[in-house]
Amino acid sequence: MTSHAIEIRDLTFSYEALGFELTIPHLSIPQGKHVAIVGPSGCGKTTLAYLISGIHVPSGGNVDIGEHSVTDMTDEARRNFRISHIGFIFQEFELLEYLRVEENIVLPYLVNASLGLDKAVYERARSLAESVGIGDKLHRYPGELSQGEKQRLAICRALITDPCIIMADEPTGNLDAGNTDAILELIRNQARRRDATFVMITHEHSLLDRFDHVIDLAKNGGRDTV
Amino acid sequence: MTRLLLLTWRYMAFNKIKSAIMVVCLTITLFLPIAVHVMIRHYEDDLMARAESTPLIVGAKGNRYDLVLKSLYFTTENPESITMAEVNAVNDSGRAQTIPLHISFTARQRPIVGTSLDYFEFRGLDVVAGTLPLQLGDVVLGHDVARTLNLGVGDTILTDQTSLYDIGAVYPLKMHITGVLAAAGSPDDHAVFVDIKTAWIVEGIGHGHIDLTKTEDAAIILSRKDGEVVGNAAMVEYTEITAANIASFHFHGGMDDFPVTSVIVLPDSAKSATVLKGRYSISPTEQMLVPLRVIEELMGIVFQVKRFFDANFALICLATALFMSLVVMLSLRIRKREMETMFRIGCSRLTVFRLQVAELCIVLLVSLAIAGVLSGLLHWYAPQLVSVM
Secondary structure (H helix, E strand, O other): OOOOOEEEEEEEEEEHHHOEEEEEEEEEEOOOOEEEEEOOOOOOHHHHHHHHHOOOOOOEEEEEEOOEEHHHOOHHHHHHHHHHHEEEEEOOOOOOOOOOHHHHHOHHHHHOOOOOOOHHHHHHHHHHHHHHOOHHHOOOOHHHOOHHHHHHHHHHHHHOOOOOEEEEEOOOOOOOHHHHHHHHHHHHHHHHHHOOEEEEEOOOHHHHHHOOEEEEHHHHOOOEEO | OHHHHHHHHHHHHHOHHHHHHHHHHHHHHHHHHHHHHHHHHHHHHHHHHHHHOOOEEEEEOOOHHHHHHHHHHOOOOOOOOEEHHHHHHHHHHOOEEEEEEEEEEEEOOEEEEEEOOHHHHHHOOOEEEEOOOOOOOEEEEOHHHHHHHOOOOOOEEEEOOOOOOOOOOOOOOEEEEEEEEOOOOOHHHHOEEEEHHHHHHHHOOEEOEOOOOOOOOHHHEEEEEOOEEEEOOOOOEOOEOOOOOHHHOEEOOOHHHOEEOEEEEEEOOHHHHHHHHHHHHOOOOEEEEOHHHHHHHHHHHHHHHHHHHHHHHHHHHHHHHHHHHHHHHHHHHHOHHHHHHHHHHOOOHHHHHHHHHHHHHHHHHHHHHHHHHHHHHHHHHHHHHHHHO
């Protein structure tokens, strides 16, 4: 796996209909660091995560991940880059209820033909599930899992492509205190094991001391180099 | 492609009820027009084959459809009767062979066809058990009648009472089953056959009772005068024809006046057919019909109705298409978040669209397959269904 860092320069993005505008003059996140993005609702935390991931395309500026310029890529290249380099974990888990646990884990391989799906992928999925404690639930449906197990499953799905960036959008927002701690440590351990950069959007200030760096969008508008 | 199919299949299998409803709707929409077409086709073939094999029919003037349908398929209301004199008139012309038919009564809801032995030869009917009706009171069952009523040679069958509240009505006649016909795949399978004289006995034209001139039972004698004996209502008519009482059965009146529903006329040549048709064209009370023409006319009406059904099916197809569109639209709305997740993970919008298309294609293929199987089965069983209908 190649080491990557996130480098943002003169980034602008706006939702004209909502009168929202996000401007990030410069933001640099070194490879392997654990970074929290905080700020009040509507300040653009998720938008920033989407811009880094290439889900949204900025109206100006550059987003580089390692030697790749996400903003210069075609839509297809951006999708292929995202699916193989960035693992996404969502607050609402966003699992497909009709797929079994094992199939949910390998979902990135099922929806994008640029990733080769073979037995090794399924083997990796089983190994990942074991490592997060849901190895015995591979053939269950998400509806049969607890909240904590669902998030563990979502983490497995994010990690299955062995990404260099793990992007988590309030992954503990729907969990109780015990699960919050366990899930956060689980992601951090997995990221550390892979030397992956971990970017987490959160509202919970009690978690911030676990991160190497904190970017407060409300305070400095992202004008930060961490 | 296999990954998309796997995702689609998993979605459909998980949402079984929704998938099943879509499949059922499409299957019905696809199958219904085929079913109507197949059934009408078989019905037409069935009707035509019977009509084609029957050159001419003579009957009373009136509804020609009733006359032909009654004479060929033993269905519909009883048309007006003609008399045996007509049968004899055609025979006397020397231009045709005749087969009289008298179909006015039923036995256990199956039509009783009173006819002559020539009918069985004409229709190519053979017995699989027993013999044809050779004497009064004998009855031969059509194949399906014997099967459905579980009756066979040696059993008896009772004619149906025509009116429970008519005390003057003829009593039901107990008839002896002497034979069972082989399956013919025609209306003959659903009828019971008797000699035409037995049919007249069922109608009350002929009957059997004790010989009043020899009885000593004064209780049933109303008067004796000049060798003429008048019995009273205490005299019991036989309700079963047996070897012991068969000789007492007799008919009142001349046979020329006895009724027949119709006469199958088998002309010896095309010229004879034309001559006979010419004769009957000026008859004020009888008509001679070519069954094929009448059935073709009838099928013309059926096909007009079918055109109405076809238009109806077009509307059903439209309604189904709209329903499917609605289902897809609602499904897209319900799955919007799921699709968005896929996109955020790294799936293209085109792939998301393909997933929807794949689902519709699978539904369509499954529906086509089921409709195909059903159509095959219908085609296979249509002759039986048509004969039952």
